[in-house]
Amino acid sequence: MPQVRTRVRRPAPVSDALRHVGDRIRQARTDSGLSQAQLGAPHFTRAYVSAIELGKVQPAMKSLDFLAEKLGKPTSYFLEDTKADRRRQERELEIRSAEALLNRQTAAQAIGAAAPLLESATSPAERCRLHLILGTAHNFLIQGNDALRELAAAERLQQSTSTGITLRIRYQTALAFRHSGNSPQAVSMLRRLLSELDKAQVRDQLLRLRVVKDLGVILIDSGDYEEANSYLLTALEWAQDIGDVSGLVSIYNALGYAYRALGDLDAATGYIQRALAANEALQDLTATAMFHNTLAVIAAERGHFQASSDHIERAIQIAKASGPAFMLPHYICTKAEGELKAGKLDVAEFDATEALAAANKIGNLRAAAAAKLVLADVGAARGRYVEVETQLEEAAALYKGLGAKAELGETYMRLSKSADGRGDATNAQKYAGLAYKATKKKSGLVER
Secondary structure, rough: OOOOOOOOOOOOOOOOHHHHHHHHHHHHHHHHHOOOHHOOOOOOHHHHHHHHHHHOOOOOOHHHHHOOOOHHOOOOOOOHHHHHHHHHHHHHHHHHHHHHHOOOOOOHHHHHHHHHHHHOOOHHHHHHHHHHHHHHHHHHHHHHHHHHHHHHHHHHHHHHHOOOHHHHHHHHHHHHHHOOOOOOHHHHHHHHHHHHHHOOOOOOOHHHHHHHHHHHHHHHHOHHHHHHHHHHHHHHHHHHHHHHHHHHHHHHHHHHHHHHHHHOHHHHHHHHHHHHHHHOOOHHHHHHHHHHHHHHHHHHHHHHHHHHHHHHHHHHHHHHHHHOOOHHHHHHHHHHHHHHOOOOOHHHHHHHHHHHHHHHHHOHHHHHHHHHHHHHHHHHHOOOOHHHHHHHHHHHHHHHHOOOOOHHHHHHHHHHHHHHHOOOOOHHHHHHHHHHHHOOOOOOOOOO
């Protein structure tokens, strides 16, 4: 009688590699709160999943892809060894630590942490993320051109990243254009971004809030105070709804600037004081200095010169101790403006000259223009009219480059009055026309 051979099924030998895969699947499953049957359904039995976890079965890649998707993990997570996983986790921790430094006070530290990581980054997604960190940090430091360089690199790599990262790159790029003096481009980008966010199926409420708030802030820079107020009041309502303290602080500050520009000093003071009070919870010294600077400006406009001096000395003290250096010339210029209003011409000229030198050293064009206006006022008070018009023309050129329409129009009007005062009707009329052109609103009618 012929011998019948029977086929004996034997489990795959348990190897370290299979045991590693099984252990990782078991850990991910228990972390997710799934049973073996729930993980396998509807394609695999509980027994099959158990065999994989015990290292007795080597799953096919399609099977592993299915299990990985159900567990919310990349397939590579189950294949890489423990050392590689530890290195990946340590790397992620380092990147997140750099991200945690993204604020006005520690932005320079964020750059110091992210730059070495970028040098050793290999994947496009990681390089994109690190360029975004660097661009954001430069924005906090008001270094617009540096931010644009990093964000352009991030944009080139963004195909390998999520939609959320892409939107953040666009938002930070808009801020970088503002900081580099291109406010019209910043406004255009933010409006397009807001339209995209409004159409999104899942809305990023915090990013929408920031876009609306920054539209208001940049429109203040451009002198469109009424439109700015509309955006800011909308942002204020949203910030209150979601409990965003940082957003509230920024919005209160911007509303203070807007109401001051509209001539309502009581409302302006109230909003800045609210910003200062809300900022106590954040302990943001840079913001505290900015609020003291604004309160100093308003106090000087009201003739409260001692209060103005107290506020601005506090702002200067904080800026010198904590930075950023970019803001210091603004504060010194505010001090000079208050001294000028108080009739202290010598110290006003000294401080305005110091502010101008500091602004030129770090490339703060807006502060440089403001310092030139103070020096022009000092020159006018002393009868040095040639010097006055030179300072005003240089300030106008800076404001024009910044796209600061309100300041540009005001500077042209001062040039017009100066020319009229010395009997130069031609130049007086020319500058008045330039002032009108700088500040006039565009017609809503379609040009034919």
